[in-house]
Amino acid sequence: MVGRFFYYLLNVFFTIVPLNMLFRIFPSEKRKSRDVYLASIFYAIFFLWMLPVPTAIASRYTMIFIYPFTAFNMFFFLGGSKSFKFILFCLYFNVLMLIEATSSLILSLIGLLFPRLHITGIFVAFEGNDISISLLCTIEMIVYLIIFSVVIRFISTHAYLLRLSLLISLLLPILLPMILNNIFTILSQNSLPTYIYLIPALISSFLIFRLFRHGIHLLKDSEKENAIEQHRLLTVQQEIDHLHSLDQEYQKLYVWNHDMANHLLALSLLSEQEKYDQALSYMKQLQENGGNIK
Known part of the structure; x- marks a missing residue:
């Protein structure tokens, strides 16, 4: 149950955090902060279905919801042209790949240092024990905050590269x-x-x-x-x-x-x-x- 809860937090995190971080920098004139808060509450409630479902099964359907939710967030809540929002959308998922690669490396190193914990790698961690799932989700959230903050800072200072x-x-x-x-x-x-x-x-x-x-x-x-x-x-x-x-x-x-x-x-x-x-x-x-x- 602990692993399921951490995986629930990870999906809520991946949906809510980029929305709030990007909205502060590229807000839409038609949307208010209250709208973002309401959307965040909706996502937190929506992903509750993951708690009773085994993590290995829930992970197979995650991207079915993450992709459309992220696209909706960027095109509905953020300001700028459609091409700019599309670029942010593509950049977001490239950043996710970097986050997964970095998290996989860290998780593998932890597994080598502590073999008795039986920690599994990132692609099979969701079928592993609660320690593997909890560590994976925690590492991904921490790495996400670091990398995505750097990316947002880069976007705000090098917006001319978003072509x-x-x-x-x-x-x-x-x-x-x-x-x-x-x-x-x-x-x-x-x-x-x-x-x-x-x-x-x-x-x-x-x-x-x-x-x-x-x-x-x-x-x-x-x-x-x-x-x-x-x-x-x-x-x-x-x-x-x-x-x-x-x-x-x-x-x-x-x-x-x-x-x-x-x-x-x-x-x-x-x-x-x-x-x-x-x-x-x-x-x-x-x-x-x-x-x-x-």
Whole structure:
């Protein structure tokens, strides 16, 4: 029962946490925080069906719900264009693969260090004992918080890299080998010659390499474009600052001219009234106070 509870927490975690983390950075103007909280409560209640079900069985149906729920969260609650949300959706599941790989490594190391615990690997842990399931879920949640926080920080500072063409060129070469590996694994159960699998494997590897190299070129071009754009923005900001300084100098000059006009008017009135001593005293005060008389 402990393992089932931890697996329940893991699925609720994978559904609720990315929604709340992304909503804080990319909120939709049409949605409020209350809507996110209500959705989180719904997911927490929905996944309760996992508690009475064996973890090995529940894990087979997890992605049936995780994928559509995550897609709904990103397209319904987040702001931005549809292509931006689609990129976030694809990036999210690539991050999940990285999290699973990292968790698998940590779990394997723990299993080697403590063999008496009989800890099983990540792909069979859900059929293992409660310790394996609990450790796996705990490690994945911790690793998820670390990696996803870094990814979100990267997205917020490098949003210019979130382009669909760049995503396809860099992330698709990561997904394709896994998909092809599963296909070849299924096909290899048939008694066919090895070269039948070797030829498509070589062709697909070459195409994946070309696609990834194209993605690297796109990445370089994006970095160059961003550098040019940043330089342009810096130049514009410097020009704006210069205009502000000129405006401040103009305001100072305007105030000085206005004060001088008042001083000249005062001296003119004193001269017309033949109050020469007062006019002379007034000019001395101007000279002593640098043109300012309180």
